[in-house]
Amino acid sequence: MSMKNRRSFIKNLVLNSVGIACYPQLFAERNKNIKIKKIILKKGDSILFYGDSITDGNRNKENNLPSKPDAMGGGYAMSVATTLSMKYPNMGFTFYNRGINGNKTEQMIERLEKDCVLLKPRPTVITLLTGINDYSLSFSRIGKGNPEKYERDLRELLRQLTIRLLNVRLILMEPFAFAGIREKIDQFLPDFYSYQPVAERLAREFGAAYIPLQSIFNEAIKKSSTQTYSTDGVHPASAGIELIKRAWFDFVEIQGV
């Protein structure tokens, strides 16, 4: 990299904000009646990622300190946090990852006090991704999903978050799965898809931004292959992590840079 290129590289980092909002547009075209909700990020925001293994990303759970690379894991939470922190060094963001592998929504309710409410600084923006383990448990018990229970649990989670953390801004990500990778997953598709409208409905109910990851993945898969984005049908592969990161940025606006 030459001097000049380096300069423009650094300059680009500063000037390039979140890019073209292709996903919201795509989403809007298909859902003409739905207004796309974006979340505003403000100076000093404390940004929490909360969910299951996809959020967890093999983070070091012994390190509870905010904004530490090992504590952020290697998944989309880390990808979003590093990008935000690099591009907006003066926004004073704090980052927490409290994803736990294997978690179902009810477990996220149980640990909400410790893992959300009591964090310092108090979370002002929470990204949530949950549902696949709820489904999986229901499937192993009754051979199908229980979207009613998912709706009850997710509503309770969102309710408690909005009550306990006043004015918290929520980003709810659509739970997703990939067909054609593993028989075990194919077995429960498309029944699993019944969980997605639940999440979307609750996002609207609670004024959360909703990131329709399934359709975003489906669009991307058309241009390459499912294997690019997931090798096990449930967890995003590295390209999938990048895709989630980009989608996330399409649903936020940075204020006061």
Place this chain on the structure above:
Amino acid sequence: MKRRLFLKQTGVVATLLTLSNMALPHSIEKNLRHSAEKKMTLKKNDIVLFTGDSITEGFRQYKSYRSANSIRALGNGYVQLAASKLNYSFPNNKLKIYNTGVSGDTIMKMLARLQSHVIDLKPTVVSILIGVNDFNVAFMKYGKGTPDIYEIQYTELLTKIKSSLPDVRFVLGEPYALKGAREKIDAWYPEFISYRDVARRIAKQFNAIFLPYQSIFEEAADNAPKLHFSTDGIHPSLAGIGLMAEAWYSCID
């Protein structure tokens, strides 16, 4: 100051000239940067291997290092981030990406594990960031750096890789140490500059892409709160990880 190095590329047996460890003034050092623009095109089925010390390791899971593109194996550092950008941007290249960085590594340690951690994985692109621990070991021992030894060992490392993998392409990161974080690191200057020079020289010699991390960090820090990109002067913070991954990615066509 004209430096003349006579290196036998075959190994450490090279005749060691007694070089002064005096660092070049910063202004001259700046001019030494080769200014040629260099980019790399990734080919289909390229195998990209990142190796180095703790900065590269990024808390990866050691046992799964042979699983290409595995999230656990790629760690939580700049490699994971660069890998996800690469795999996302070139989905049809079917890249295999490995991380074999090991915390605390020096070139000598890397040489010892070269076969299993580099050669056996048959990479077509090898990205290396090494030197901070080499410097630290020398500095603790002698109170100064031994850049000539670093240069000989670095040359040996790349020569060995090249002899096993003749078509390999190299990306070499400049070892960096950021002032103002810790007294310990501040004391490395101006000695440490000579290590950065060595990496730059070796990159030229092996026709490698060179990533000038020191200046990338310094320039980024101009418009940011103190220690935003590294809290200890050596390891990147979240923002630093983002910066390194961007820098790496920017060298791809």
